Amino acid sequence: MASVSGSMKGFYRQKKNTTKSSKKAPANAKSDAPQLVSHADDDYSASEAMLRQFDMNMAYGPCAGMTRAARWERAQKLGLNPPQAIQTLLNSGKVQSESLWDGRI
Amino acid sequence: MGMDSENNNLSRLQCSYASLDEAFEIGKETYRGQQYSHIYFARLHLMRTLLYSLVSQWKPQTPVCTVLGLEEGKECVIVGTLYKHMKLKPCILDEYSKERSAVPLAKPHNFMHDDDYLVLEDESGRVKLGGDLISPSVFVTGIVVALHGKETGAGDFSVLEVLEAGLPPQIEFPLKSREDKYIVLVSGLNVGNSNCNPLQFQLLIDHITGHLGDEKEQSIASQIVHVVIAGNSIDIPRGLTNGQNLASKDLSRIAEPIKELDILLNQIAAGLPLDIMPGPNDPANFSLPQQPLHRCLFPGSSAYNTFRSCTNPHSFELDNIRFLGTSGQNVDDLEKYSDAKDKLEFMERTLRWRHIAPTAPNTLGCYPYTDKDPFFIESCPHVYFVGNQDKYESRVIKGSEGQFVRLISVPKFSESGVAVVVNLRDLECHPLSFGTQFSS
Numbered sequence: 421m422a423s424v425s426g427s428m429k430g431f432y433r434q435k436k437n438t439t440k441s442s443k444k445a446p447a448n449a450k451s452d453a454p455q456l457v458s459h460a461d462d463d464y465s466a467s468e469a470m471l472r473q474f475d476m477n478m479a480y481g482p483c484a485g486m487t488r489a490a491r492w493e494r495a496q497k498l499g500l501n502p503p504q505a506i507q508t509l510l511n512s513g514k515v516q517s518e519s520l521w522d523g524r525i
Numbered sequence: 526m527g528m529d530s531e532n533n534n535l536s537r538l539q540c541s542y543a544s545l546d547e548a549f550e551i552g553k554e555t556y557r558g559q560q561y562s563h564i565y566f567a568r569l570h571l572m573r574t575l576l577y578s579l580v581s582q583w584k585p586q587t588p589v590c591t592v593l594g595l596e597e598g599k600e601c602v603i604v605g606t607l608y609k610h611m612k613l614k615p616c617i618l619d620e621y622s623k624e625r626s627a628v629p630l631a632k633p634h635n636f637m638h639d640d641d642y643l644v645l646e647d648e649s650g651r652v653k654l655g656g657d658l659i660s661p662s663v664f665v666t667g668i669v670v671a672l673h674g675k676e677t678g679a680g681d682f683s684v685l686e687v688l689e690a691g692l693p694p695q696i697e698f699p700l701k702s703r704e705d706k707y708i709v710l711v712s713g714l715n716v717g718n719s720n721c722n723p724l725q726f727q728l729l730i731d732h733i734t735g736h737l738g739d740e741k742e743q744s745i746a747s748q749i750v751h752v753v754i755a756g757n758s759i760d761i762p763r764g765l766t767n768g769q770n771l772a773s774k775d776l777s778r779i780a781e782p783i784k785e786l787d788i789l790l791n792q793i794a795a796g797l798p799l800d801i802m803p804g805p806n807d808p809a810n811f812s813l814p815q816q817p818l819h820r821c822l823f824p825g826s827s828a829y830n831t832f833r834s835c836t837n838p839h840s841f842e843l844d845n846i847r848f849l850g851t852s853g854q855n856v857d858d859l860e861k862y863s864d865a866k867d868k869l870e871f872m873e874r875t876l877r878w879r880h881i882a883p884t885a886p887n888t889l890g891c892y893p894y895t896d897k898d899p900f901f902i903e904s905c906p907h908v909y910f911v912g913n914q915d916k917y918e919s920r921v922i923k924g925s926e927g928q929f930v931r932l933i934s935v936p937k938f939s940e941s942g943v944a945v946v947v948n949l950r951d952l953e954c955h956p957l958s959f960g961t962q963f964s965s
Contacts (some may be wrong), residue, residue: 485559
């Protein structure tokens with residue numbers, strides 16, 4: 421129960437957003453501890469962006485439930501000619517091996 | 526005929542055997558939580574590539590488009606997977622429905638209804654199929670076809686013609702003049718079932734191994750070169766497998782049928798090659814493709830190199846004649862969701878659709894493959910058999926490129942006492958029936 425003394429404003433405690441500059445590029449957001457965590461601003465590199473495009477490409481079939489490398493192999497096996505660049509990227513080992521939906525659905 | 530004239534010893538004929546079951550063995554597959562979208566994608570892709578090549582000869586002038594690319598009134602050809610919406614198909618969500626009495630009671634053996642309709646689906650979208658030329662009672666979910674028609678104002682696709690993949694190409698039937706060699710197909714032995722008469726199967730074994738009859742009959746038996754048992758070889762009493770703790774006397778009752786079967790199969794394996802396939806009631810995995818029954822179940826028989834435990838479906842070659850068979854699940858499932866004049870017609874349809882079990886994984890349990898669909902038929906068999914059926918039936922079907930297939934429905938032996946014998950020389954087949962009733 422809220423105490424009777426004190427204003428209504430005190431009941432709903434508000435915190436001022438203390439970020440210094442409000443006009444920031446999304447890439448810098450992680451250094452400022454924003455109150456809302458927006459998934460749209462996940463920091464990901466250009467290679468991850470390319471791999472996500474590969475994941476979303478319908479021509480290679482569903483992506484959920486298999487590793488990207490396995491999906492590339494399947495596309496190759498079925499004669500769909502997936503770009504070699506994707507496989508090179510996956511073999512380099514510095515990228516996420518699971519599709520973007522992994523753990524999310 | 527294999528008779529050694531000097532001391533009248535009959536020797537059994539031989540034939541070459543090659544197993545083609547590798548596609549059905551689940552050795553390299555790993556389960557990582559995937560669902561069935563992958564097997565449907567593999568199936569659609571495989572069959573669509575095939576159908577596109579056929580469509581160019583079937584309707585050379587008509588454009589081919591995807592479901593999303595349909596334009597109203599424009600005639601075109603679309604290729605996709607069929608989905609049949611069935612009102613009476615049991616749905617787990619019905620348990621949560623508040624109006625349970627609104628759905629008509631389904632007969633347990635067939636879920637068809639006049640209101641069933643078909644939908645064609647590809648990666649881009651789905652469209653309901655209309656028109657009188659496509660009958661939902663013939664089709665089931667999971668078949669990939671090409672349709673020629675046009676989109677109507679109502680948003681349906683009005684079908685003018687249907688193109689199925691048709692019988693696959695067949696290797697040439699070896700025609701050189703040969704002797705009569707027979708293969709025996711039997712299924713539904715149901716050893717351990719109280720209604721099963723062990724004498725009937727023993728008679729069959731004695732006939733095959735040449736322990737019955739005079740010289741003439743033995744010489745006929747010496748021409749039997751192979752035996753295939755197509756599923757449901759044992760029948761463990763249901764009450765023992767419902768998860769309760771068993772008394773020690775019941776524990777031995779579970780093992781009795783399989784021990785009895787091993788003794789019986791031992792007698793066959795000692796004489797000639799034997800293939801045993803798992804069936805719906807056998808101690809094997811539930812979903813297709815069923816994996817071979819484990820060797821430890823057959824301590825006596827598996828010592829022989831003539832004893833082979835095989836997958837279900839089972840594909841093999843005998844003297845370059847290709848055989849393909851299942852223990853019945855594919856056809857039994859088709860019977861629940863579609864209509865045909867006899868079991869052989871269901872079998873013929875699976876060949877023309879080039880898919881052994883189109884209802885898998887929708888209503889028939891299936892392994893969630895990620896990169897292939899092993900039930901796609903690449904090469905047309907010469908003999909196609911299905912086990913555990915109600916009666917023996919057989920006919921030959923012909924394909925447009927000269928293929929011919931002997932279709933055989935193998936009945937349950939424990940009920941009918943009938944096994945099937947196929948002659949490798951000309952693919953003629955006849956039933957072999959054993960009776961143990963003494964007429965009064």
